[in-house]
Amino acid sequence: MATSSLQGTACSSVVTAAESCGSIITAPLARPVSADDPCPSTDPVVCRIRVLPMDEKVEAQRTRMQYHGLLEDMRRTEANMREAGFTDEEIARELVDMRNQAKEITRAGMSPEEVRILEERNLAKYGNPLGPTADQLYAKYGSWQKVIDASMRTSYAVDRELSLECRPCPA
Secondary structure (H helix, E strand, C coil), rough: CHHHHCCCCCCCCCCCCCCEEEEEEECCCCCCCCCCCCCCCCHHHHHHHCCCCCCHHHHHHHHHHHHHHHHHHHHHHHHHHHHHCCCCCHHHHHHHHHHHHHHHHCCCCCCCHHHHHHHHHHHHHHHCCCCHHHHHHHHHHHHHHHHHHHHHCCCCHHHHHCEEECCCCCC
């Protein structure tokens, strides 16, 4: 199954708080804090977002919403693959590839500094700038269904820092 379908995806799942699914803005973005303020998070991405100037925070929020839209594409792909009779392993491998492609697409709109921070974190944690492979996730979780679930999770801490919530839409 080709993953190139992610290339032209718009964030069609962006919704308002009154709707039930998609990328939901939960509150106004927090004003930037001083770089000298201690960061309460262990996630360097969250710490970086906290100090961004407001225009860059707005752009980061838009980028994150686009990423959420790409995750919705993955949910639809899972449903289509299940309907077509693919195994959990085949679905998991496709979705991990799609997630990595979604990261590449999303990072294309980021500054080199933002991309560097994300890639350094992933290199240190997984040995891969885009994150874990399907096999690494299988070794961690022990089942392909859990790999499928993990491939479509989003970082609660990053979403919260960008005043977002990602609610899965029905496939």
